[in-house]
Amino acid sequence: MPGTTIASVTTLTPERPARCAPSHAARELGLKRYEFDLAVQLGRIRTVPDEGGGGRRVDWAEIARLQAQAGFPETLRARVRIVGTREGASLMGVSDGRFARLARLGLLVPVHFYLNRYRAVVWLYLAEELKQFAANDDHAELIKGRTPETLRSQLMSGLDLRPRNWRGRHLGFLLRQAEDPWTRAGAIAAFLPDAEIAGIVKSPYERARLTRLRPALPDHGAPGSPSALLGEEIMTARDADEIAWLSADLDRQLEATRVPPPVASPAPGPRDHTARRARVRRLPTAPVPRTPAPAAASDTAAAPVRSDEPTTRPLARGGHAPAPAAPRPHRGLLTWLCRRTPRSAPTGRHARGT
Secondary structure (H helix, E strand, O other): OOOOOOOOOOOOOOOOOOEEOHHHHHHHHOOOHHHHHHHHHHOOOOOEEOOOOOOEEEEHHHHHHHHOOOOOOHHHHHHOOEEOHHHHHHHHOOOHHHHHHHHHOOOOOOOEEEEOOOOOEEEEEEHHHHHHHHHOHHHHHHHHOOOOHHHHHHHHOOOOOHHHHHHHHHHHHHHHHOOOHHHHHHHHHOOOOHHHHHHHOOOHHHHHHHHHHOOOOOOOOOOOOHHHHHHHHHHOOOOHHHHHHHHHHHHHHHHHHHOOOOOOOOOOOHHHHHHHHHHHHOOOOOOOOOOOOOOOOOOOOOOOOOOOOOOOOOOOOOOOOOOOOOOOOOOOHHHHHHHHOOOOOOOOHHHHOO
16 A cells, blocks of 8 residues: 555574584485495594584584585595495406405405395495505405415414404494593493403493493394394404403503593692792791809799790791890899888888987
8 A cells, every 4th residue: 555664574594503413414415324324434524522412413514525525425425335245346356255255364344244134244345445455566466366375274264354353443433433431441342242341340330331331333133133143243352362452452441531630730829939938937946045044142942944934936037046035033032022122211220220
């Protein structure tokens, strides 16, 4: 209508927080959730702890840094791409059997595993690491030549380092995110048998806290199922040397939790200097010898010594001993008589003039 003024309405949008949840960050980076988790474990994406205790968060500045890289998002996906045995052998140009032998010898370190429907363990590897291994000229004999006799004998004895290598790698992931000795101790305890932990940690309080801080390892089926038991066996250290190494590391982390951090001494202030000067002035003093007062001719007995008088004198303000005190007057019978009889009033025959 004419003459009617319509006020403009300003829409206020809330300010975007500086951090976002991992699921939101994965969508922003074009990654699947398992790819995002793997990138975090590998250190490709930096996360920070949530101040409210809600897990890890990702700064928007970190997302902007990754989005600004050349070839984003293909380059980021290629760095977290994982493959199985068949695809990994194809990338390296070797047969499946040779690839499995190299992995069992510990030359190829798996990054993840899962159990298929037949409860067979399927190991997964980083495609980027397989390409780097094949491109290294030092590994040409292992890829194309005959396997050395020492390695073949180890394979014949049943050597399989894939579970141990996965445990060591996953422990590195957990320690990278640990922020204090208790969290690191919980990460180490996650790979040790319960009997070994009970032998190391004697205190019930420490065992309870360690159990609470142990991180949750990947689940493989319902608790108590054959798949879960098999997964637990893979995730628990079995070799004696590995158990000894983890036990020593756990004991070292627990010792770090028991020792309080050293506290730096503050810089001395004006009051400290004043107190120090006062302590210097209070030097030890020797007893001051008392000088006996001269006795009168008519006295036959000396004055008694008072037991309540101090035998030492406090030092003066300048730090020097005071001068000896003047001798006290003799308090004999003659002194008492003189104090009772005034000298101005003559007594005896002097008063009578004779």
